[in-house]
Every structure is written in structure tokens, then in C-alpha cells.
Amino acid sequence: MADTARVVATERPPAGPARPARLTPMMGPAVVAAVAYVDPGDVATNLTAGATSGYRLVWVVVAAGLVAVLVQYQAAKLGMATGRSLPELCRERFPRWGRRILWLQAELVVLATDLAGFVGAAIGLRLLSGMPVAVSAAVTATVSLLLLALRRNGRARRFECATAAALLLIGAGTGYDLFAAGHQSASGFAAGLVPRLDGAGQVLLAMGIVGATVMPHAVYLHSALTGPGARPVGPLAAEPRDVRRALRLDCGIALSAAAVVNVSMIALGAGLAALTGGTWTGDLFDAHTVLAERAGGVAALAFAVALLSSGFASSGVGTLAGDVVMAGFLGRGVPVYLRRLVTMAPSVVLLTAGTSLTTLLVASQVVISLGVPVALFLLIHCCRDRALMGPLVNARVTTTVAAGAASAVAAAGLALPMLLLA
Numbered sequence: 380m381a382d383t384a385r386v387v388a389t390e391r392p393p394a395g396p397a398r399p400a401r402l403t404p405m406m407g408p409a410v411v412a413a414v415a416y417v418d419p420g421d422v423a424t425n426l427t428a429g430a431t432s433g434y435r436l437v438w439v440v441v442a443a444g445l446v447a448v449l450v451q452y453q454a455a456k457l458g459m460a461t462g463r464s465l466p467e468l469c470r471e472r473f474p475r476w477g478r479r480i481l482w483l484q485a486e487l488v489v490l491a492t493d494l495a496g497f498v499g500a501a502i503g504l505r506l507l508s509g510m511p512v513a514v515s516a517a518v519t520a521t522v523s524l525l526l527l528a529l530r531r532n533g534r535a536r537r538f539e540c541a542t543a544a545a546l547l548l549i550g551a552g553t554g555y556d557l558f559a560a561g562h563q564s565a566s567g568f569a570a571g572l573v574p575r576l577d578g579a580g581q582v583l584l585a586m587g588i589v590g591a592t593v594m595p596h597a598v599y600l601h602s603a604l605t606g607p608g609a610r611p612v613g614p615l616a617a618e619p620r621d622v623r624r625a626l627r628l629d630c631g632i633a634l635s636a637a638a639v640v641n642v643s644m645i646a647l648g649a650g651l652a653a654l655t656g657g658t659w660t661g662d663l664f665d666a667h668t669v670l671a672e673r674a675g676g677v678a679a680l681a682f683a684v685a686l687l688s689s690g691f692a693s694s695g696v697g698t699l700a701g702d703v704v705m706a707g708f709l710g711r712g713v714p715v716y717l718r719r720l721v722t723m724a725p726s727v728v729l730l731t732a733g734t735s736l737t738t739l740l741v742a743s744q745v746v747i748s749l750g751v752p753v754a755l756f757l758l759i760h761c762c763r764d765r766a767l768m769g770p771l772v773n774a775r776v777t778t779t780v781a782a783g784a785a786s787a788v789a790a791a792g793l794a795l796p797m798l799l800l801a
Contacts, residue, residue, distance in 0.1 A: 406625055407539040408604035409633035411696060412451050414542050415597035416444075416637040417549050418492070418693035419499025420743060422686060425641050427661030428584045429648020434564065437571030437642055439585045443592035444638030446784045450755065452630040453762045453773070453781065454598045458605035459622055460771040461761075465602040465754070466707020468761055481757075482708035484750055488595050489701040490725055491746035496523075496694030498739050503687025506667045506679075519694050520720075526695035545692035546633075550640045552685025556670060557643050559678035560650035568646070592641070593788050594747065595754035596700040602758075603703040619770040752789030759785060 428436045458464060463471075466485065470478050500519040504510040510518070529537040557563065576582050605626070651659050651666055654673045659665055663686065671679035705711065729739060759781050765772040773781070 406629040407536065408455060408601055409451060409626075409629040410539050410543045410546060411604060411699075412454075412597040412601040412630075413633040413637040414546055414689075414692045414696050415492070415594040415600075416447055416592055416634065417546065417640050417689055418495050418594075419502070419686065419689050420495045420747070421592065421641055422499065422644060422689055423661065423663060424584070424587045425644035426648035426651070426663070426666060428588060429645035429650075430652040430659055430661045432577075432581050432584060433649045433652075434567035434571035434645065435575065435577065436581065436585055436588060437568060437645055438574045439588045440592070440638060440641045440645060441572065442574075443589050443788075444634060444641070446788060447593055447637070448630050448634045449781055449784060450593060450598060450758065451601050451634060452626055453758055453777075454601040455605045455626045455630060456622070456771050457758065457761055457768070458602040459626065460768045463602075464703055464707045465599050465758060465761065466704055467603075468767070469757060470708055470710055478708050481753065482704065484753055485595070485599060485704045485708065486701070488747055488750035488754075489697055489704055491743040492594070492596050492697040492700070493694055494725065494729065494739060495743040495747075496690045496692075496697055498690070498743070499686055500690025500694060502663050503683050503690055506664070506683040507687065519691060522691045523695035523698055526691070527699060530699075542692055542696065545688045546636060546640075548688040549685045549692075550636065550643070552681040552688070553640055553643045553647060555681045556674065556678050556685075557647045557650060559670070559674040559681075560647060560654060561674075562650035562653045563646060564649070567649070568642075571645075588641075589788055593751055593755070595750040596697060596704070596747075598754040598758055599707070600696065600700040600703050603707070622771060752785070755781075755785035755789060 425440070428439075454465065457468075461468065466482075469481055473481065497516055497519050500522075501512050501515040504515040504518060505512075526538065526541055529541055576585055648661065651669050655669055659669055667679050667682055670682050759773075759778060761767060762773045762781075763778045
């Protein structure tokens, strides 16, 4: 591997600006990755978990959030250390047949992710305006293209700010609805931090939460967003110690925010179930109705806007991940508009065919969960290679912890489809 691809200096930089000035240029990509952790699939899964199990699965969300920080930190570090994305590194290390298999499964994950984004946006637009599904698909495609247009001419910050705004809207809408529902429980939250699973139903929900939280396309994308071609990183920011601190801080803040939103969704699901005496069990359309009737029109509006923001942002991020996947594994790319059409087509066909939106969300999570073990073990394999990572190589304990966490997540991801389809 050419040393010129590295952006990490091994020597201590000369005295310069205060440390925050060195760290901030490397921060921001984790916000884009965090959007993948609050996509419509997460909304549906967490609300259902809260409705049927109360706060008992909060510990699963917290554990999955910690794994997400570890995973995305390694993805960011890989891009920073090598100057290449995980798919690009796989293209260099695997034969053609292996690269094509890896690309195919990653492409399916991206399509499933985009499908979840389209479904969330379709539901949000229908709740807000009664817009037909076919029209909502076109609107979603247009908005995601506008989001991607913000990255033109190397201006990644604009895209990161837009995704950060979407994450803020999702969190603000969920938080408002949580307090409008009026059923917060500090004791329930504390009890939910104690690991336990009561029955097969909670096992299935726990696996669904894990499968919907750790997203393989976010791993591929994050490794591309931290490379030298994507970040304006100056030499003063390139000391390994500063790189580690910046990436830990970036991932910690962004993914902790996503975890807080996911926990709030569980609490909101529990609150909606309490408002209806346990008759509401997770349907997104019914959630909007319950909020409108029991908490007021503003709460219903906040729910629809949060879901719409989740769908729009995750669709844009999914399309960007598709570009990274194709260019990395195959060494070729396509114009963003053509990519948008290719990615959009399956979603539009399924939506206009009248397929149940809830069924589509479940199906998308099944496909995504199958791609989780592939992305995680490829990531760990690369990050433990000292010749590749240089001073940013994983410590042995980091590799051990990451491998254990990846094994647990992979087991949950592989078991989820069997349980859902049983």
C-alpha cells in the first residue's frame, strides 16, 4: 500500500492552534452515519418494542448504540488512515469473483435501505397531505437529489449540516410527542437498563432492534467520508492522537444523539400504548391518529414531520452509500441521477403495487440484517492490519471487543430473518 495514501502523520506536529482547531476539520461525517440509525425501520421497530414491552428493551437500544459507536469509529479511522473506503480496500484485496459477490450483497443492502426511506417518506407525506404513494416516491427522489447536490464541488459541510438538521427534527419531533403523550417513567427507564428478555416476543424485538440499529451501508459510507478527498484536513490535524480524539468525539456525540432518539421512541411507544389502554401495538398510521386525538394536532404534526425527515434523510444517505459501494467494489460509478433512478425503481414499483407499507419495512430490515456480518467482519479484518492502518491500527483489546460485539450483532442479524419468516 502506498504510503502517500495516508493522511496520518507519524511525527508530532509543530506548535500551532489550540487543539479544538485541529479536531474540528475531522468532525462531521458521523452525523451522516447517525441518520442511518434513526431511519423509518428504527422508528417502526422501537415504537413496536415500546408498545408491546414497555421500557424493558431500553438496555438493548443502549447496548446497540455502544456497538454503533465502536463500529463507526473504526470505519472513520479506516478512511482516515488509508485514504480509501472499505469497498475500495476490498477491491484491492479480493479476486474479481469475490468483489462481485461482495458488491451484490452490499447493493441489496442499499436497495433495502432506500426502500425503508421511501416507505417512511411515503407514510409521512400521506399523514401530512394525503399524497398518493406514486407522487410521494417522486417527491422523495427529488428531495434526496437536492440533498446530494449539497455535496457538489467538495462542499461536504453543507450536506453534513442538512443531515444534522434532519436528525434534529427527528429528535425534536419524537421528544415533543413523548412529553405530549404524558407517560414518561423514570423508574421504568431505570428498570429497562437491566438486561432481561421475557419470552420469544421480546427476543424477536430485541433482534429487530439490533438488526435495525447497526447498519452495514453506514459502515461503507463512513469510511469514504473521512478520506482526504472528502475532508479538508490540514497537517496540524493529522497527529494520530488528534485523529483518534476527533473521531471518537465525532462518533460519540452523533451516535449518542441517535441512541437518545431511539430510546425516546421506545418511551413514546409505551406512552401511546398507555393512552389507548394497550390496544395500540405499533402501527404508524394509528400512532398519528392516537396523537391527534389524545395529545393534539401539534403532536400529530410533529410525528409526521419526524417520520418524513427520517425518510428523506435516510433515502439521501442510502443513495450516497450506493455510489460508494459501486465505485469501491467495482471501480466504476454512474451519474448520480441514473443512480437515483436505479435505486428508486424497485421502491416505486413495490409502493405503487399496493404492497403493505408495514410489510415493506419488515422486509427491508430482513435484507439489511443479512448484510450486517459481512460489513462488520470486513471492517475488523482491515482495522487490525498494521501494514494498512499504520499508527491508527486497532489495539489487540479493541479488535477482541469489536470481534465479540460483531459476532453478537451478526448472530442477531442472521436469526432475525428466520424468526420473522417462521
